[in-house]
Every structure is written in C-alpha cells, then in structure tokens.
Amino acid sequence: MEKNFETLTCSEESKKKMAMYYLDKDAAEWWESRDRQVGHLVTTWAAFKKEFERKYFTPESKRRLQCLFANLVQGDKTVREYESEFMRLRRHVLRGQDDEETMISNFLFGLKPELENRLAVGNYESLTELVEKAVNVEIGLEAEKAASKKSKQHQEGKYGGNQRSFKDRP
Numbered sequence: 001m002e003k004n005f006e007t008l009t010c011s012e013e014s015k016k017k018m019a020m021y022y023l024d025k026d027a028a029e030w031w032e033s034r035d036r037q038v039g040h041l042v043t044t045w046a047a048f049k050k051e052f053e054r055k056y057f058t059p060e061s062k063r064r065l066q067c068l069f070a071n072l073v074q075g076d077k078t079v080r081e082y083e084s085e086f087m088r089l090r091r092h093v094l095r096g097q098d099d100e101e102t103m104i105s106n107f108l109f110g111l112k113p114e115l116e117n118r119l120a121v122g123n124y125e126s127l128t129e130l131v132e133k134a135v136n137v138e139i140g141l142e143a144e145k146a147a148s149k150k151s152k153q154h155q156e157g158k159y160g161g162n163q164r165s166f167k168d169r170p
Helices: 002-007 012-022 025-036 045-056 059-070 079-093 100-110 113-119 127-159
Strands: none
Touching: 012 045, 025 045, 059 079, 079 100, 079 127, 100 113, 100 127, 113 127
C-alpha cells in the first residue's frame, strides 16, 4: 500500500480512503464499527495506520514475528523462496530500523551450510548482491550434483549390469 502512495500523489485523506477500500472481512467490519464510534475521528493515513497496527499487530504477534525472523533458515527452500520469506518478516519486524551489514549477516547465517560456507568469505556491499551471488552458487551446486549423478549412473552402467564375476567362469 505504501509503495502505491509513493508512486501516486495522494492527500492524507485519500490515502486513508484507499486503505479503507482494501480492507476485507474482519478488518472492514472492525473499521466500520470503529469509525462509527462517537468522537472517533481519523483523518490521516498515519492515524489510520497507527489504529490498524494497534489492532492487528499486537505485542504478542510482534514477538512471534520477531522469533520467526530470528530463527529463519533456508531449509528446503530455494534461495529466492528464502529471500522472499526473509524480506516479508524483515518488513514486519524491523520496519526500517535495519542496517545493511546486519541484514547481510542475518541472511548469510540462515542459508544452507553448503551455501553459507562458500559465501562467508566474501564481502558484500548490499543484501541484493549477496542474494544474487547465493542464487548463482545454488545453481552451480545443482549443476555439480546433476553432473555427479549422471557420471555415477554412467559408471554403474559401464561396469555393472550383466557382468560375470571371475568366480562365475567355467
């Protein structure tokens, strides 16, 4: 939503109205009941956002997201999938209070060990640079695994199968 506001030139009132338009189900009902309260006057995007966050980002939900972010690892995900989850949690947990060096360190720490080990020796100017290098290393590792598997299958086919052993000779 904020990205749209950066692109468009909107008044604070327009931002609030646009946000209200996109509310769905429970959030829309919550806002309608909140907006009807006597003496409740929210005219700016900042005020609306503050009310919305107070309702939907409780201290408990913030702690849960912080815990998820602190323990996030790549696991079975691709680098791109891991990056997507990392950025989603980062946006909710840190809200612009992060520095590039810390983000690089956190992202690197959560990568699969075979990626982290290859990338830990580098210096990265940005998280984007690290992600791109991680994707390239991941592609290289997958190619190595595929080549190794193909070579192994070739070797098994060459020496395995219907070969008679020395003992089988008459």
